[in-house]
Amino acid sequence: MNEKAMRSQRKWQTIIWVAIIITFTYLASDITNFNIIHGIATLPNAITWIFSNLTITPETLERLPKILEKLAETILMSIAATTTATIFSLFLGLMGSKTTGTSSVLGVFARFIASVARNIPVVAWALILLLSFGQNSMTGYLALFVGSLGFLTRAFIETIDEASHSAVEALRATGSTYFQIVFKAVIPQCLPQMISWILFMIETNIRSATLVGILTGTGIGYSFDLYYKTLNYNAVALVTFVIVISVIIIELMSNRIRKVIL
Amino acid sequence: MTLVEVKNLGKSYNAQTRVLKGVSFEVEAGEFVSIIGLSGAGKSTLLRCVNRMVEIDEGNVIFDGVDVGSLNKQELRKMRTNIGMIFQHYNLVPRLSVIENVLHGRLGYKTTLQGVFNRFTELEKEHAFFLLEKLGIADHAYKRCDQLSGGQQQRVGIARSLIQEPKLVLCDEPIASLDPNSSEIIMDYLKSITKELNIACIVNLHQVEIACSYSDRIIGLSKGTVVFDGPSFMLTSAHTDEIYRTKTVETRKLVTV
Numbered sequence: 001m002n003e004k005a006m007r008s009q010r011k012w013q014t015i016i017w018v019a020i021i022i023t024f025t026y027l028a029s030d031i032t033n034f035n036i037i038h039g040i041a042t043l044p045n046a047i048t049w050i051f052s053n054l055t056i057t058p059e060t061l062e063r064l065p066k067i068l069e070k071l072a073e074t075i076l077m078s079i080a081a082t083t084t085a086t087i088f089s090l091f092l093g094l095m096g097s098k099t100t101g102t103s104s105v106l107g108v109f110a111r112f113i114a115s116v117a118r119n120i121p122v123v124a125w126a127l128i129l130l131l132s133f134g135q136n137s138m139t140g141y142l143a144l145f146v147g148s149l150g151f152l153t154r155a156f157i158e159t160i161d162e163a164s165h166s167a168v169e170a171l172r173a174t175g176s177t178y179f180q181i182v183f184k185a186v187i188p189q190c191l192p193q194m195i196s197w198i199l200f201m202i203e204t205n206i207r208s209a210t211l212v213g214i215l216t217g218t219g220i221g222y223s224f225d226l227y228y229k230t231l232n233y234n235a236v237a238l239v240t241f242v243i244v245i246s247v248i249i250i251e252l253m254s255n256r257i258r259k260v261i262l
Numbered sequence: 263m264t265l266v267e268v269k270n271l272g273k274s275y276n277a278q279t280r281v282l283k284g285v286s287f288e289v290e291a292g293e294f295v296s297i298i299g300l301s302g303a304g305k306s307t308l309l310r311c312v313n314r315m316v317e318i319d320e321g322n323v324i325f326d327g328v329d330v331g332s333l334n335k336q337e338l339r340k341m342r343t344n345i346g347m348i349f350q351h352y353n354l355v356p357r358l359s360v361i362e363n364v365l366h367g368r369l370g371y372k373t374t375l376q377g378v379f380n381r382f383t384e385l386e387k388e389h390a391f392f393l394l395e396k397l398g399i400a401d402h403a404y405k406r407c408d409q410l411s412g413g414q415q416q417r418v419g420i421a422r423s424l425i426q427e428p429k430l431v432l433c434d435e436p437i438a439s440l441d442p443n444s445s446e447i448i449m450d451y452l453k454s455i456t457k458e459l460n461i462a463c464i465v466n467l468h469q470v471e472i473a474c475s476y477s478d479r480i481i482g483l484s485k486g487t488v489v490f491d492g493p494s495f496m497l498t499s500a501h502t503d504e505i506y507r508t509k510t511v512e513t514r515k516l517v518t519v
Contacts, residue, residue, distance in 0.1 A: 170353035170419075173313060174426060175342035175370025180377035184366060185355050192357075 054237040063235055064242075067223055071242055074219035075250075077137060078205035081144035082152075086198055089149055093156025099165045100186055102178070110153060117150025126212045137218040144205050144212060151204075155197040156190075164189045192261045199254035206250060210243055265291040265326060265430060265462050266312060272320030273307055281307045283486045284321070291429065292460040294453065296473035296494075299483035299505055305466040308483065309432050312464070313345045314338060326429060343370035346423025346461075348452075350435040352415040356408035360399065360418050363407055364390045367425035386425070393421040397451055413444030420451060424459070431456060433465040437472070449476050470502055 029036055094100045096110030120128075126143035133139040167185040176184070213221020220243060227235035266289040273282040281304045289295055297305050310316040312323055314330050323330040325341060333341060346367070354363045368386050369377045394400040397417040399410075407415055416436060423431050433452065437445035453476050456463045467473045473480055474494045482490030482497075482505040490501045 164355075166349065166351055166353040167355045169315070170347065170349060170422070171366055171369065173315060173342060173345070173347035173432075174367050174422070175339040176366070176377065177339065177369075177374045179374045180369045180372070183378045184369065188358050189355050 053233040054240075055234060056238045056241060057234045060232075060234040060238045063238065067220070067235075067239055067242055070220045070223045071246060073137070074209045074213060074221070075206055075246065077141055077219060078144060078209045079202055081141050082148050082198060082202045082205055085145050085148035085152055085201075089152035089156055090194075092149070092153040093160055094182060094186070096153065096157040097160040099161050099168050100182060111157070114150050114153035114157070117146050118154060119150070122147040122208045123211060123215065126215045130216060135217040137216070140209065140212045140216040140218045143216070144209060147208065148201050148205060152197060152201055156194060159190045159193045159197070160186055163193060195261055196258050199257060203247065203251055203254060206247055263291045264288050265293075266464075267324040268308075268312070268321070269324070270321035271308070271311060271318065271323060273304075273311060273316065274319060281486050282311070285483075285486070285488055286321075287481055287488060287491055289430075289462055289464060292457075292462055293479060294456060294463045294465070294477045295479045295481060296465045296467050296477040297481045297483055298467050298470055298473050301468075303483045303505075304486040305483055306434055309434050309464060309466055312430075312432060313342050313347065315347075339370060343426055344429050346426050346428040346431040348416070348419050348423055348431060348433040348436045350438045352407075352412075352419045354407045354415060354418055354422075357406060359404050359406055360394065360410070361387075361390055361403045363418050364394065364421045364425055367422040370426065390421070390425055393424050396455065397421055411444070412440050413447060416440065416444070416448050417451065420448070420455070424455065424461075428461060430462045430464065433463065435466050435468065438468060445472070452476075470497075 025036075028034075092110040092113060095102070095106045096114065098107075101107040101110075122143055125146050126139065129139045129142050129146075133142065164186045167189060168181055171181045171185050209219060210221045210224065213219040214225045215221070217225070220239060224236060224239045224243075227233075227239060268285055268287050271282055271285040272280065274280040285304075285308060297308065299305050307316060311318050312325065312330070314323075314333070318331040326344065328337075328341065330338075330341065355366070365380075365382050365386065368382060372381070375381075391400060391403065394403055397420060399414055399417050399421075402410060402414065407418060410418070419436075431452075436452065437448050440448060449472060452463065452465070455461075465473075465477065474497060477494055479492065480490065480494050480497050481488055482501060484505050484507060489504050490497060
């Protein structure tokens with residue numbers, strides 16, 4: 001096949017693909033009664049609405065202390081859920097890792113827990129737990145805890161396998177006990193990476209805590225929900241603004257910490 | 263006195279390939295033995311069977327009068343304190359200091375809690391500095407290991423194995439990732455210190471010339487069986503041809519084609 005024939009074949013392939021994509025988009029919007037043109041046309045209106053309604057007015061600033069109090073509650077809950085999950089994840093991570101795992105049964109058990117906890121979204125966990133624990137901060141805490149447990153266990157298993165295989169072998173050869181190996185080789189070697197994952201988890205949890213709070217009626221999510229449902233859009237804007245600022249601050253802080261420890 | 267006795271050792275990782283087949287040899291106390299052979303000949307596996315880092319499938323390994331294969335966990339740990347091990351990639355904890363890594367060699371003598379909380383005696387610390395002095399890296403004692411060169415890291419590895427006060431040191435390709443200059447330094451230290459302290463040494467090596475110039479005895483391994491076992495001066499080119507057979511046959515083929 002010469003160059004010219006290949007080029008024309010490429011051209012036809014592109015045309016066919018574009019045609020397929022257009023057909024599918026048309027069919028999909030037809031079935032769901034979604035009008036693209038209409039959607040784009042309403043965009044300017046939506047933006048105007050956002051700018052005219054979602055503004056922070058001086059009166060709403062009076063609510064700031066109350067909102068900050070709720071924000072602090074959310075942040076503290078996220079940190080608590082992350083730190084407690086860290087402790088359990090550490091043990092599950094040691095059990096699930098190929099380097100430090102003691103038995104295959106425990107390894108499978110750890111990885112099973114991790115994947116169940118991780119593959120159900122935090123929002124789904126919140127809704128499931130809502131049924132048995134009701135609308136309180138315990139439910140929010142547990143939802144975040146379970147989500148963090150799954151994610152951190154997975155991250156720790158990989159960190160341990162990656163970072164400490166050779167040192168573990170060496171300490172095994174000196175006749176060290178299991179916990180000596182864990183505390184003298186695995187932890188020193190994996191700690192910076194683990195802290196980095198924990199910080200990432202805290203960031204993620206503060207973001208999810210807002211959403212979980214809407215469902216469980218706690219923390220900053222509750223304020224958001226309350227103002228939203230009472231049509232106090234100026235206060236909603238303030239809440240959103242405070243959340244964005246705090247997430248950015250926490251992200252900057254953890255980036256700073258990461259730079260120092262890694 | 264015989265320190266290590268390997269009898270009819272066999273090992274296979276899966277049903278198809280047998281890594282070791284009927285390997286038998288003895289190592290005297292204080293002897294310096296090199297094992298040479300191609301990559302995949304089973305050198306590393308053989309070495310790891312001696313301190314049971316890999317399980318023994320067939321035959322026996324007798325170390326200092328005890329059958330290594332029959333030991334329980336506790337006894338195995340106790341036995342391993344008598345066997346030092348040196349690795350190709352040094353296997354240190356890179357984020358810890360040199361002195362901490364050297365003291366890891368003492369963990370086998372400690373209870374779990376003593377080890378976890380760093381309860382090392384003054385005597386052990388002095389011993390660690392003595393060894394670092396001897397290996398010429400005492401200046402780096404408080405540096406992190408990942409700041410040292412390959413040759414220096416391997417000397418930390420040697421110090422860690424010697425602080426165990428072992429009867430035997432197993433070296434798995436100790437110089438395979440070092441330049442010729444550092445290789446010579448490492449082999450010199452290994453030879454002189456083990457001689458001085460009367461420690462037996464089993465070294466896996468790629469380089470025949472180095473094996474010949476340093477060791478008392480050479481064991482040639484090919485496809486999991488011993489094809490040569492004798493003093494280094496008896497190793498002729500016919501033997502090395504057999505040990506590295508596949509390689510030479512291939513080269514010849516290339517030449518004739």
